[in-house]
Structures are given as structure tokens and as C-alpha cells.
Amino acid sequence: NSKIGRNAKQSGRPVKVINVYKKPPVGRLGDKVLVTIEHEKKKAYIVGCKQRQQTLVPKFDSNNVVLVDDNGQPLGTRIRAPIPSCLRANTDPNFVKILSLATTFV
Template identity: 60%
Template sequence: MFGNILRNSIPCISNITSTGFPRTFCTTQSLCEIRKLARMRVVDNSAIGRAAAAAGRPARVIQVYNKKGVGMIGDKILVAIKGQKKKAYIVGLKQTQKPLMPRFDTNNIVLVEDNNSPTGTRIRVPIPSQLRGQGKEFTKILAIASKFV
């Protein structure tokens, strides 16, 4: 009953269900922030990262190690990749950044071991130069990077 009234009175709403409410569809832009179950791209040359990329199964975030639960560049995260749990650092985000911080086309991570040494021996993409001032845990990651943005 109400569906017919709304359908006749508002021409732009054509997908009204029998309950009188429009079907669910998104009109807003999708979020690009790093939360649980976000898909990440491994950008180092570790064997597990290359195997996951070849299989088409990207790493998924399990935990973000900060108070907010939303990851930013330089944050440590726990990811599930190829059935294993690995720790990683975020080195690139699609999310809109602060001024002078680069924005990337993909959400990039570098896998690290428990002692913060990188799993791979080379990073294949440019990483933000702002990571240089964030602490000593990034010195090994910066050492294997070839390009900075």
C-alpha cells in the first residue's frame, strides 16, 4: 500500500520493496581505512608474500596494534596470510592522508619477524620518507627499501 503511494509520488525511487523501504544500496564512497579483515598487498620479496599474490589471496588484517583499531602509515598489524599469522608494518594507504604524506593506489605492508627484522630482502615499491623519523623499529625496513616518496 505505502509502496505504491511512494512509488507514484516520488519518481526517482523505483526500487521499493513490499515493506515500503528501498532496497539497500550504497551511495557513499567506500572506506579506505585499515580495520579488521581489510585486504593488504605485501610489497616485499618474501616467499610467503609472493605465493599469496600468485594465488590471488591477499593478506587480511587480524589485529591493529593501537588504541583506535584503525591503522595508519607506520602502524604495526597482525595479518593472516596463506594460513599463517604474521606481523607487518603499514607502508602505504589508499586513505586520504595528512598534508605532505603520500597517498597510494593500494594498501601496502612489509612483513616482519617477531624481532622486527623484515622477512624479505627487498621492497619493490616506494615507501614514505616520513617513516625515517618514526623510530628505530623502521631502520631495517628503510635499509632494504630502494625508493622513497
């Protein structure tokens, strides 16, 4: 629910991933990515994918990301999108902050 995220929803322009910060350049759940939103570059974590997932990992109706600043702090104060329970095992300290802001887990 960050200001930049709300403006992007109102304008109808989706977030576009331009870089994935890992070796095989394919974004999966829990990966850190570089996105463009409202003509700005921001870092984000992928928390929901439309593509087919492994067994016991939910498939979502839309692609969801959580925007973070350069220090890894989430830009919003709440995360309304459901987060897969399999991401709770992620021990990245910046990702733990995201999990604490989440309201629902699937």
C-alpha cells in the same frame, strides 16, 4: 619479496589485517599490525594506504605492508614498494631495518 609474499601474490589472495597494535584500532602509515597471509598469522608494518592522508603524505593506489618475524626482522631481502618519506622520522629500531631495505622513497 619473501617466499610467503610471492605465493600470496601468485594465488591472488590479499593480506588481511586482523589486529592493530595501538590504542585507537585504526591502521595508519607506520603502524604495526597482525595480518593473515596464506592461512598463517604474521606481523607487519603498514607502509602504504589507499585512504586519504594528511597534507604532504602521499596516497597510494594499493595498501602495502612489510612482513616481519617475531623479532622484528623483515622476512624479505628487498622492499620494492615506494615508502613515504614521512616514515623516516620513525625511530623504532625494527622500523629502521625496514627503511634500510627500501629502494625508493616518495
